[in-house]
Amino acid sequence: MKRSTLFPYVVWMALFIIVPMVLVLYYAFTVPTESGATWSLENFARFFEPIYLRVLWRSLRLAVISTVICLVIGYPAAMVMSGNAFEQKHVILLLFVVPMWMNFLLRTYAWLTILERNGVINVVLNSLNLPSLNILYTEGAVVLGMVYNFLPFMVLPIYSVLSKIDRGVVEAAGDLGANAFQVFAKVIFPLSLPGVVSGVTMVFMPALTTFVISRLLGGGQFTLIGNLIEQQFLVVGDWGFGSSISVVMIVLILLSMAIMSFFEGEEKDVALW
Amino acid sequence: MVRFLKRSYIYLVFVFLYMPIAVLMVYSFNDSRSRGMWGGFTLRWYVELFQDRTIMSSLYSTLFIGVVSAIIATVIGTLAAIGIHNSRGIQKKLIMNVTYLPVLNPEIVTAISLMILFVFAKVRLGYLTLLLAHITFNIPYVILSVLPKLRQLNKHLYEAALDLGCTPARALWKVIIPEIMPGIITGLLLAFTLSIDDFVISFFTTGSGVSTLSITIYSMARRGINPKINALSTIMFTFVLLLLIIVNIRQAREQRKGRNGRNGQKSHFDSLRSRFSGA
Amino acid sequence: MDEIIVELKSVSKVYDETVALDGINLYIRKNEFVTLLGPSGCGKTTTLRLIGGFEQPTDGTILFEGRDVTDVPPYKRRVNTVFQRYALFSHLDVFENIAFGLRIKKYSEKVIKEKVGRMLEQVNLAGFEKRDVNSLSGGQQQRVAIARALVNEPEVLLLDEPLAALDLKLRKEMQHELKSMQKQLGITFVFVTHDQEEALSMSDTVVVMKDGRIQQIGTPVDIYNEPKNAFVADFIGESNIVDGIMRQDYVVDFGGATFDCVDFGFAKDEEVDVVIRPEDLVLIPAENAKLSGVVSSVNFLGVHYEMFVDADDGTSWLVHSTLMEPVGTRVGLGLEPMDIHIMKKVRP
Numbered sequence: 001m002k003r004s005t006l007f008p009y010v011v012w013m014a015l016f017i018i019v020p021m022v023l024v025l026y027y028a029f030t031v032p033t034e035s036g037a038t039w040s041l042e043n044f045a046r047f048f049e050p051i052y053l054r055v056l057w058r059s060l061r062l063a064v065i066s067t068v069i070c071l072v073i074g075y076p077a078a079m080v081m082s083g084n085a086f087e088q089k090h091v092i093l094l095l096f097v098v099p100m101w102m103n104f105l106l107r108t109y110a111w112l113t114i115l116e117r118n119g120v121i122n123v124v125l126n127s128l129n130l131p132s133l134n135i136l137y138t139e140g141a142v143v144l145g146m147v148y149n150f151l152p153f154m155v156l157p158i159y160s161v162l163s164k165i166d167r168g169v170v171e172a173a174g175d176l177g178a179n180a181f182q183v184f185a186k187v188i189f190p191l192s193l194p195g196v197v198s199g200v201t202m203v204f205m206p207a208l209t210t211f212v213i214s215r216l217l218g219g220g221q222f223t224l225i226g227n228l229i230e231q232q233f234l235v236v237g238d239w240g241f242g243s244s245i246s247v248v249m250i251v252l253i254l255l256s257m258a259i260m261s262f263f264e265g266e267e268k269d270v271a272l273w
Numbered sequence: 274m275v276r277f278l279k280r281s282y283i284y285l286v287f288v289f290l291y292m293p294i295a296v297l298m299v300y301s302f303n304d305s306r307s308r309g310m311w312g313g314f315t316l317r318w319y320v321e322l323f324q325d326r327t328i329m330s331s332l333y334s335t336l337f338i339g340v341v342s343a344i345i346a347t348v349i350g351t352l353a354a355i356g357i358h359n360s361r362g363i364q365k366k367l368i369m370n371v372t373y374l375p376v377l378n379p380e381i382v383t384a385i386s387l388m389i390l391f392v393f394a395k396v397r398l399g400y401l402t403l404l405l406a407h408i409t410f411n412i413p414y415v416i417l418s419v420l421p422k423l424r425q426l427n428k429h430l431y432e433a434a435l436d437l438g439c440t441p442a443r444a445l446w447k448v449i450i451p452e453i454m455p456g457i458i459t460g461l462l463l464a465f466t467l468s469i470d471d472f473v474i475s476f477f478t479t480g481s482g483v484s485t486l487s488i489t490i491y492s493m494a495r496r497g498i499n500p501k502i503n504a505l506s507t508i509m510f511t512f513v514l515l516l517l518i519i520v521n522i523r524q525a526r527e528q529r530k531g532r533n534g535r536n537g538q539k540s541h542f543d544s545l546r547s548r549f550s551g552a
Numbered sequence: 553m554d555e556i557i558v559e560l561k562s563v564s565k566v567y568d569e570t571v572a573l574d575g576i577n578l579y580i581r582k583n584e585f586v587t588l589l590g591p592s593g594c595g596k597t598t599t600l601r602l603i604g605g606f607e608q609p610t611d612g613t614i615l616f617e618g619r620d621v622t623d624v625p626p627y628k629r630r631v632n633t634v635f636q637r638y639a640l641f642s643h644l645d646v647f648e649n650i651a652f653g654l655r656i657k658k659y660s661e662k663v664i665k666e667k668v669g670r671m672l673e674q675v676n677l678a679g680f681e682k683r684d685v686n687s688l689s690g691g692q693q694q695r696v697a698i699a700r701a702l703v704n705e706p707e708v709l710l711l712d713e714p715l716a717a718l719d720l721k722l723r724k725e726m727q728h729e730l731k732s733m734q735k736q737l738g739i740t741f742v743f744v745t746h747d748q749e750e751a752l753s754m755s756d757t758v759v760v761m762k763d764g765r766i767q768q769i770g771t772p773v774d775i776y777n778e779p780k781n782a783f784v785a786d787f788i789g790e791s792n793i794v795d796g797i798m799r800q801d802y803v804v805d806f807g808g809a810t811f812d813c814v815d816f817g818f819a820k821d822e823e824v825d826v827v828i829r830p831e832d833l834v835l836i837p838a839e840n841a842k843l844s845g846v847v848s849s850v851n852f853l854g855v856h857y858e859m860f861v862d863a864d865d866g867t868s869w870l871v872h873s874t875l876m877e878p879v880g881t882r883v884g885l886g887l888e889p890m891d892i893h894i895m896k897k898v899r900p
Contacts, residue, residue, distance in 0.1 A: 009412065080280075101516075107294070110506070114292070209379035211381060211473075246381070249379055432633070439627055441625075
């Protein structure tokens with residue numbers, strides 16, 4: 001077959017993927033002068049001011065917390081779904097996917113209704129004569145929003161790896177004298193690692209880069225790295241600094257992907273696709 | 274007993290996943306501005322929704338950009354997938370890596386990079402830039418939907434067409450395209466859903482006066498709760514649900530043909546991966 | 553009958569670094585059933601693809617009825633192909649699959665109906681017109697693939713391991729059918745297989761290939777009885793191949809004894825390969841034999857026994873016989889001069 005069918009795509013890629021990335025790099029590594037621009041690391045130096053390091057630290061911390069919670073909730077869920085607790089497995093799987101198809105903003109917005117001062121939770125609490133809780137616009141709310149939005153990304157890769165494990169392997173382990181816990185610890189869990197790794201990746205990255213969840217559920221008080229970028233481009237107009245933060249973010253993501261693929265070994269494709 | 278516990282656990286997770294959506298939907302019929310109280314059943318918010326000029330015009334923009342960007346992305350992406358399928362070695366690796374770039378890149382980075390490009394090239398932000406941006410992030414998903422279909426094809430199919438008298442172009446049109454049609458349609462639907470669902474990239478690449486639904490929702494939600502959004506959510510959720518059911522019936526039919534067993538599952542992943550950019 | 557239809561002249565094909573074909577010369581006569589036979593990677597499929605036009609040779613020319621077609625694309629060649637695993641169009645039904653080539657050539661609906669109908673009869677698939685090709689059995693898909701190619705009335709039909717995916721019984725049936733179809737239609741068939749039995753039973757001419765070179769071309773009987781070298785002997789049927797030394801014309805040493813043979817023209821004391829078919833070895837009493845040893849294993853294979861005899865000089869001999877001697881028995885191996893095939897050593 002002809003490879004010339006690639007041509008439109010290659011042109012498109014060059015124009016709208018490569019060139020923009022090059023521009024980001026250009027803005028990140030230059031500072032404007034009267035006569036144009038000059039190469040500089042000034043933008044990156046700024047990022048290491050305490051105020052921005054705090055933002056970075058908060059972003060990493062919240063992303064890690066959310067990922068861990070997703071794993072703790074998601075792994076057992078994936079195990080149950082891949083087992084024989086349900087007759088109609090694919091329906092259960094589908095039910096897991098459906099909420100994901102709801103507009104992301106609406107899903108996040110839905111929590112406003114539940115968490116806000118006059119929201120569902122507080123109405124219920126008040127009717128039980130309990131004091132109201134201030135959940136909205138806290139870090140907890142941000143983490144909740146992340147877990148809610150990204151939980152399926154954890155469950156599905158783990159599910160897919162678990163459901164591909166040969167039952168014979170599990171039975172063989174039992175046959176060789178392993179008890180239920182040992183079967184899990186020594187056979188099932190190691191075999192499911194590629195799924196865990198891709199689940200963790202798929203939760204951690206969007207959690208690290210989001211700016212919508214923190215804006216809506218954190219009420220703008222919990223600036224994350226994503227919010228910082230947004231501000232630089234849409235409010236402050238400092239493209240150089242905004243670009244340099246983006247570059248830092250890409251580096252962080254490449255780093256965590258490298259770490260992940262190190263854990264994942266060679267089976268990368270299996271879990272992701 | 275264990276089975277009961279296991280099931281209960283899953284049901285509990287489902288409650289967590291569906292409760293917010295259910296609350297949204299219920300409150301869309303609530304005749305009271307204060308969310309906690311139930312003020313009786315009403316369709317008022319739906320009426321107001323359809324009278325709201327901002328929402329309606331952003332709905333049109335969303336649909337227009339969704340349809341047009343999905344079609345263009347499907348054409349470019351399908352041709353690209355065929356080209357990628359037939360290239361080898363470094364060329365293939367390089368193209369695949371660049372293809373993954375928008376998928377793996379944080380959406381916000383893709384968004385600001387496109388914004389820089391458009392401003393740099395002095396393209397006025399608006400419909401055109403939105404469209405270009407949407408096509409750009411849709412193409413990889415079309416490619417990733419079509420490539421597996423190509424891999425499943427008997428590698429001699431194209432040669433068989435030539436053998437029976439087709440010119441290369443004709444073989445492509447009469448044999449390869451029809452054979453991979455299920456993948457192309459999946460890609461088209463995926464691209465459309467991604468487009469109507471996108472917020473981050475639209476947010477950065479649009480200009481004054483042009484707003485998609487997601488952007489409108491965002492600006493309304495920032496100002497607090499608005500029952501019209503609830504009504505909108507209910508409609509959108511129902512719509513997406515219908516779309517998803519159609520896609521799944523299609524896939525079930527495909528599977529019954531017995532051509533590839535894991536197709537359905539795989540596509541959940543493709544779609545999910547795309548959602549992964551949701552933030 | 554003797555008219556040459558396809559000719560390959562010193563054709564080579566190199567992929568990246570690997571040499572798939574190394575300057576082969578081959579001609580195919582009209583109405584001939586030619587089989588390209590060899591182990592995987594021998595270049596037989598590459599040869600077929602070059603004739604089909606799916607690839608261009610790195611070197612050399614391909615002639616079709618005397619015309620150079622080396623660079624003519626497949627859709628302009630009067631050749632059709634039955635592909636490995638059939639390559640049926642799964643978006644079309646049986647009728648449309650077969651009609652595909654005719655539609656491309658813009659035949660009228662009436663002619664198409666008639667031709668496809670006739671073809672369906674021929675391959676015993678009448679009544680299957682509207683069936684989804686995926687719902688057919690392997691054998692039926694095979695027939696559709698053959699019909700799809702033959703309906704275009706090609707001068708030459710190329711078949712790339714068409715029976716490899718079928719089970720044994722069906723394969724035998726299809727071998728028969730293909731052979732009779734070829735006779736009846738009078739079309740040249742070029743058939744690729746790695747199955748020597750298939751090659752011997754179907755072909756007029758067998759081309760044995762190895763490592764991109766042709767080893768031997770001949771009728772099945774010639775190839776079996778007069779293999780040109782140890783590779784052919786070993787690949788076609790089973791053989792005992794041992795080292796020997798040609799003492800002089802008609803006299804050879806091997807297995808610790810001197811034998812009369814029918815071969816000549818070797819240098820004095822030249823090292824050679826001695827090839828003896830297992831069915832040519834006869835069990836005789838040890839005391840009467842030049843070659844003797846102990847039976848080391850016996851397998852019953854239905855028609856005959858397969859025995860290994862460890863000779864006294866350390867060589868091991870495969871013997872096919874309808875008579876059996878138990879393991880541990882001392883036996884002699886009798887053989888006639890004409891059953892001893894002497895071959896030049898090709899291996900270093």
